[in-house]
Amino acid sequence: MEGQELPCVLIDCIGGKHGVYEDHAEFLKERFCLITMKEYLENKNFLGKKIRAIYMWYHKPVINEELLQSLPNLKIVASSGVGIDHLDLNLLSSYGVKVSNTPFIVSTDTADLGMALMLASSRRLVEGHQMAISPDTEYFPANWLGAEVSGATLGIIGMGTIGYKVAERAKAFEMKILYHNRKQRNKEEECAVGATYCKKMDDLLQQADFVMLAVNLTPQTHKLIGKRELQLMKPTAILINISRGLVVDQDALVEALQNKVIKAAALDVTYPEPLPRDHPLLKLKNVVITPHIGSATVKTRHLMKENMTESIQAGLAGLPIPNEVLL
């Protein structure tokens, strides 16, 4: 592109807490003129008109009406990850701004993490590790046991791309697979993973040894799992959440875990993230929490960056946008 300026893309910052990774920034700078929020705020009048796209990494920069009003040439927002619950799609649409996410890239890593959490929780891996390295450990007690994953019943709530990949993996552990979804999958898809549809979520909850949440967060799935649902679960069951913290009624979960209504929980997501440091979930022995690392692998993050770049380039060229999020 001799002589042409690179298109200006707004990012939050490079490096630091939630910034674009240094090694990703190099790649992006070859294709875009990156403008950080700091640079933009220092020179709003000049830079506001130049910005044509926003590269949203870890939900930053935050997009509100004020920002949209000051970016008259903004065409597209590319958001990292699959979740879009942090975006006001109606607002963006009203300004004629298109949105893209990275839905498929994250699926295998997130499914892998779901399996990792299920195995870690059932076999008490974190506790076991602590026992193995604790200064007080003199011997390994014979009656220190976990629960079997192989051959157990897994109930998947939300059988989208991620849920289905979980089913594919669980099948190899000879698990019996039940699933609940807005729509039933077709017969071939069900047969391929040996999954049985539960039209009523209650049926799934009553039978499952492991309940895996793989839904997206919408007004309908907000607090999908509450006191009632937890009580329907077996007292030996384990809840695994790889969706969003708000899909579970956290207070009800704490109560259920404290009263042994369910056996344990493994959560990659909470609300908020991180939890306040005095939150009861942090102290419960039967809870494993991970810091929202569902898609956190080196390879996947590179692929995300590439996908987002493609979406921005297509959006700016007026071409069909890969991974566009439609209202």
Next chain:
Amino acid sequence: MDIGEELPGLLVNEIGGMHGILHDHVEFLKKHFCLITIKEFLENKKNMSKKVQAVYLWWHKPVIDRDLLQSLPNLKVIANSGVGMDHLDLKLVASFGVKMANAPCAVSSSTADTGMALLLASARRLVEGYHVAVSPSTEYYEADFLGVEVTGATLGILGMGSIGYKIALRAKAFEMKILYHNRTRRKEQEEQAVGASYCEKIEDLLCQADFVMVVVSLTPQTHKLIGKREMELMKPTATLINISRGAVVDQEALVIALRAGVIRAAALDVTYPEPLPRSPSHLLLFLRSTAGGLSGTQPVGSGDASPTAPGLHVCVKLL
């Protein structure tokens, strides 16, 4: 069994306690056997010794030595929980005309699950992540807390017995490329069923694998199978997972390799000894996730909570 006949005497180490028979299991055993603990046996050797027809080894106890074998004239069979037999003198037992049995199939699924659990936990830095999530000093989640991919990665399985094969079955579902090394090559159909490629030379496996899973039985040939040389052949981005026996890995060499970043990480369900000494000289305990990472676990390999664990049935049937 006719009414009036006594149940055969089964010698056990103890019930409950550190390494004893699980309380949940006792009811089941008492239906088939007259349980005699070592304490009861020693207190009343004269009467008890002739009654004992079988020994039920749980967590390698009671210890089987010449003295014990000599004092059990009617001993027919020893049933060992789990699959490893490296703690037994098989020749000695055979010389007394006593049969030996273990419980290989019962443990294979659980142990394969453990192998996968360790692989996934290490790759995704689960234990570290947990500590970040619950640490009092955590104010935010770092955006660059990244692990390595499991799906599509290369898994090298050392030892393709029933446990190794079950691992291959599971890994296949993660679209992993599977290499294996074994004393004997498996049949073509078995290889194809899991998409596994045979590496006649262990070196070929070591230099290609992203994850090396050690699933051999401990024998004089596999003692320190993985040492300095083998770890140097591994990729610097590779993870070593051990679900066999601690002695299969040269532990001192492992510490050096982890500290120097020769390999990325290790995840161990077994060490030598178990537990590892708590002293500062036992460096494996003190390695944190800087260069390599360590996910030590106590041997949960085949520990399942179900009161009628399959291993139990297998041991009983053999008597």
